[in-house]
Amino acid sequence: MAMSRARKKTVFEVGRYTILVIWLLIVAFPMFWVISTSFKPDHEWFAWPPVYWSQEPTLNNYLNVWTDYSEYEDTQYIKSLQKPWIALRNSLIISLTSTFLAVGFGAILAYGVSRYRILSETRMFQLLMLRMVPPIVVVAPLSLYYSTLGLLDTVIGLVIVYFLTTLPYAVWMTKSFIDEVPREVEQAAMILGASRWRTIWEVVLPLVRSGLVATFLFILILTWSEYLLALILSKTEVVTLPVELSKYEGSTEGRVYGRQAALAVGVTIPLVIIGVFIRKHLARGFSFGMVRR
Amino acid sequence: MARIELQNLRKEFGRSVVAVKDLSLTIEDGEFLVMVGPSGCGKTTTLRMIAGFEDPSSGEIRMDGATVNELEPGDRNLGMVFQSHALFPHKTVAQNIEFGPRMQKIEPETRRRRVREVAEMVRIAHLLDKMPGQCSGGESQRVALARTLITEPDTFLLDEPLSSLDAKLRREMRAEVDRLHQELGKTFIYVTHDQEEAMTLADRIVVMRAGEIEQVGTPLEIYSDPVSLFVADFFGSPSMNLIPGTIEKSDGDVVFRNARTSISLPPAFSGAEPGPGTLGIRPEHLTVGTEGELVEKIHLVEPLGKDTLLYFDYGGEDDLIAIVDGVSSYRAGTELGIRFTPEHLFLFHESGRRIGRAG
Structure with a gap:
């Protein structure tokens, strides 16, 4: 039945x-x-059966990673890798700068593509295809170039490489938003006496703002968590958070899971904060093509 | 003052598409000119060239004698109303209307006063604080009009402004546009594909086809004296009956013949060359009765209230349509004679060109 x-x-x-x-x-x-581990004392990190909720929750991991505090007075065994604040600063500078550049230039390029067809469909596709090349393919020659140009292990070096590798995404994403703004709306502004720049400022930008914000966050997440390029193009001077994170699990330091978890939580928090701030735009921006009409 | 002259205006897109072919036209100051034609005929492209959104491939646009080809759209003293209304969705109705004066750097005080005046003129004063998204189609169109009116342009360009509205609203807004033209006395250039709008609004109609002007004239001229099959077919609702057949000559008499009938044509057509052609007659110029040139069965009766349309299947591509006054008692299947009023006959050459004049 x-x-x-x-x-x-x-x-x-x-x-x-x-x-x-x-x-x-x-x-x-x-x-x-990760969150649970970040509150566990040393002996619970590897415990078997696994400890899900710590019996003796502690803030030591956080204090140890983010401050000078150490519960072992005499040993400095992980002091050597304690540069999280420097890594945080580097990450912030590099990610924010490259993301601003990528979204800024990407939007200008996307406007040109959308309104003046400065790139054909094929070129636009190639732009994206270019980005499909796995980074590992280019990273070796890039590090050679970088060492010759003196960009290895510098903030500007990483900014450049992140800016260039995320630009295609920025162009594609922002173009989809600009395409949604009817040309007639721009023309209406122009025939009412607004210049091209005035039109962009007063009419186009407000309409694509949510889209730009969504693109910004998307690219920020990419650059914030990028590991491979950062690992190879930086050595000791410019360490970013993902690279810093990997140092807590190495042949010399051992596996300091609790500390690593405490750092990982710290790495995630800035993105969460930004996300909360711009959530209004995100809902609108990530539902592609939903420009307010 | 705005007298607009278009001289040998041409627009090509890419290498193969010619949207407008060497169009020359003068639009007089204060005139209501309607450009009409099927989609792709080049009417919108022409309007966009006048507005300055498209650069002509060649030719000249002059306003009051001065060439404006190089002027930016905002410097041509034009107002434009778009099919999509093109309101700024993120600004209130008041801010939308205020946009033009703000660009002209007019004092905020004066601006606010003007916004109110113009809003009252098109009866949208109660909408000023709303967002465009909260306005209905008709209201949006009024806002778009107000936004254009406030800048006091010499010439209004209207690109199918009513085609996104429903039928009742369209009639209402049509009257509104007409009223505005009469009150302002400015030049209006209006693009539409709707022949009825063209007939009711225009001082002069420009019929366009495939990038060229087919005919220019007053609505009456266009309706009663079309130069070609294309124009004859485009204007009028229901449209003109067009009967394909052959033109034959015997003893100086001209006869139009097809499989069902042969109609001897009035002397005005004596110059017609024998050969394939099309006979045209408007539905209102057919009379039905007991006898006529053609005897056919009624295929369909369509009462419209004021009058009734009778459809006859005479074996042609389209039905032959006759209009009778009032509510008709005829039923489908009834056999009737159809009379062609000789002075209202049109004859077209195989190429679509009009031959001779009957009336």
Whole structure:
């Protein structure tokens, strides 16, 4: 006998939520594990059976990573890699600068493509294809160039490489938003006496603002968490947070999971803060092509 | 003052597309000119060249004698109303209207007063604080009009301003546009694909086809004296009955013949060359009765209230349509004679060119 419609619907809903819940657990568990580990004392890091909720929660990991505090008075065993504030500063400077540049130039380029067709469809596609080359392919020759140009291990070196590698994304994303702004709206402004720049400032920018913000966050996340290029193009002077993070798990230092987790939480927080600030724009921006009309 | 002259205006897109072919036209000051034609005929491209959004490939645009080809759209003293209204969605209605004067650096005090005046003129004073998204289609169109009116342009360009509105609203706004033209006495250039709008609004109609002017004339001229099959077919609703057949001559008499009938044509057509052609007659010039040149069964009766359309399937591509006054008692299937009023006959050459004049 066939199932009734209502019953079919219930079965479907149950199946749907089961899958969603399983997926949520898969996605959320690592985050939970990192946060939980960051509050565990040393002996719980490797404990078996695993400790999910720490019996003796402590802030030592955070203090140890982010301040000069150490519970072991005499040992300085991980002091050598304690440069998280410097890494944070580097990461902030590099990510924000390169993201601003990428979104800024990307938007200008995208405007040109959208309104003046300065790049053909093929060129636009090639631009994206170019970005499909795995970074590992270019990183060796790039580090040679960089050492000759004196850009190795410098902030500006990383800014340049991040700016260039994220520019295609910026162009593609912002173009989709600019395309949504009707040309007639711009023409209306121009025939009312506004100059091209005035039109962009007064009409186009306000309409694509959410899109630009979404693009900004997307690219910021890319550059903020980029590891490979940062690892190879920087040595000791300019360490970014992802590289710093990797140092907590090495042949010389051992596996200091608790400290690493405390750092990882710190790495994530700035993105969360930015996300909260711009959430109004994100909802609108990430639902592509939903310019306010 | 705004007398606009277009001289040998040409627009090519890429190498192969010629949107406008060497168009020459003079639009008089204060005139209401309607450019009409099917989509792709070049009417919008012409308007956009006048506005300055498209550069002509060649030719000249003059306003009051001065060439304006090189002027920016904002410097041509034009106002434009777009099909999509093109309101600024992030600004209030008041800010939308205020945009033009603000660009002209007019004092805020004066601006606010003008916004109010213009809003009252098009009856949208109650909408000033709303966002465009909260306005209906008709209201948006009024806002767009107000935004254009406030800058007091010499010439108004209207690009299918009513085609996004529903039928009732379209009639209302049509009257509004007409009223504005009469009150302001400015030059209006209006683009539409709707022949009815053209007929009701225009001082002069420019019929365009494939980038060229097919005919220029008053609505009456265009309707009663079309130069070609294209114009004859485009104007009038229901459109002109067009019957394909052959033109034959015997003993000096000209006869139009097809599979169903043969109609002897009035002497005015005596100059017609024998060969394939098309006979045209408007539905209102067919009379039905007991006898006529053609005897056919009614295929469909369409009562419109004031009058009734009778459709006859005479074997041609389209049905033959006749209009009778009032509510008709005829039923589908009834056989009727159809009379062609000789002085209202049109004859077209195979190429679409009009031959002779009957009336």
